[in-house]
Amino acid sequence: MTLEFLVEDGECRTLEQYLRREKQISRRLLVRLKHTPGGICCNGAPIRTVDLVKPGDHIVLTEPETGAGAVVPAAQPVPVAGETAHYVVYDKPPGMPVHPSQGHHQDTLANVFAAGYPGLPFRPVYRLDRDTSGLCLAAKSAYCAAFLQGKIQKRYLALVCGRLTQGGTITAPIGREEGSVIRRCVRPDGKPAVTHYTPLSWNEAYTLVSLTLETGRTHQIRVHMASIGFPLAGDDLYGGSTRTYSRHMLHCTAVTFPDPETGQTVHLTSPFADAPLL
Structure with a gap:
């Protein structure tokens, strides 16, 4: 997964200060990027996190591959309520677990994600109980998962x-x-x-x-x-x-969160089709 940022106006700061304070890059991800060849570049060239950045600089972060683990890909017809390069929001049906467990190895949302995004680890930002239906957001990158914590x-x-x-x-x-x-x-x-x-x-x-x-x-x-x-x-x-x-x-039935790339508010809804009295 590649992340791109254009440095806008602001006070003089190091790349680490910019990424940590303004883009909510976690310290753990930043360490991984620093140890990945070509993981952090500025204007097409490698850059150290202690180097200063200025308005107009083009920052590119390339996340290291982590593998998808042992989740078996299993495509199932689960509706998608919203999606970008950074996340996908499923409209989970009742009866479907989010994670594999004893007796549920190929019928979970993780299996659906593995089928749709081969090679990406499954990162649900929050969990729904098996019988709870509705909107469930999964991040496609470690950056997105960290960015959305506490903001949904x-x-x-x-x-x-x-x-x-x-x-x-x-x-x-x-x-x-x-x-x-x-x-x-x-x-x-x-x-x-x-x-x-x-x-x-x-x-x-x-x-x-x-x-x-x-x-x-x-x-x-x-x-x-x-x-x-x-x-x-x-x-x-x-x-x-x-x-x-x-x-x-x-x-x-509804989720609201800032888009990890643009910062704009995203609002998605899903009707409670199984409930009367609506």
Whole structure:
């Protein structure tokens, strides 16, 4: 993967200062580039990171090959909501894991990525549970993955059991439940977790809720909504009814982030096709 930057107006600074402060190049990637022949060039010639850069300089970074690992390429019809040379945003269907695991070696989003981008390692910027559908962003380079950390805003839609008519904020720490490797729960010694929720529509059995997160704990939405008495429909792990739905009804419906190349805001959406009450 090749990255190109044109140095714009600014104070005198070294190449390392420019790349670290203005382009969010991680220290780890910068070290790798320094040890790669031709990894860092300025105006067509190699340059040291301690050298000064000036407006108009053309910087080219060539990332070293890392290999794609042992993920088996397996093409599947997963829609793409947005794509550039730096990232791809999949509209993941429910039932598809993001990463391979026991019993899931060729039916994951990682397999789909390996089929679409041979030779590139799979770098999802965030993870969705297997049964959570919706937008999942994967970086095509180490630079993009580092650049996007902490800069992505996501909005979810969930169908919860019961009639919920008022919104609010859940601030409750989440940790692993004693004796379980899967279940999480609200516990005083857990990690801080904050969820904002707004009911959109409801009937006597279910409520469609919009949610945004300030943190990204495992099962956060599922645990928090269950903790206030409104578990997700179909989520039998946390007390949700499976009478109508066979999977937990959660969907990543919108993502907003800065484009790693232009800095412009990217906003993508995906409808929650499986949910009623829309």
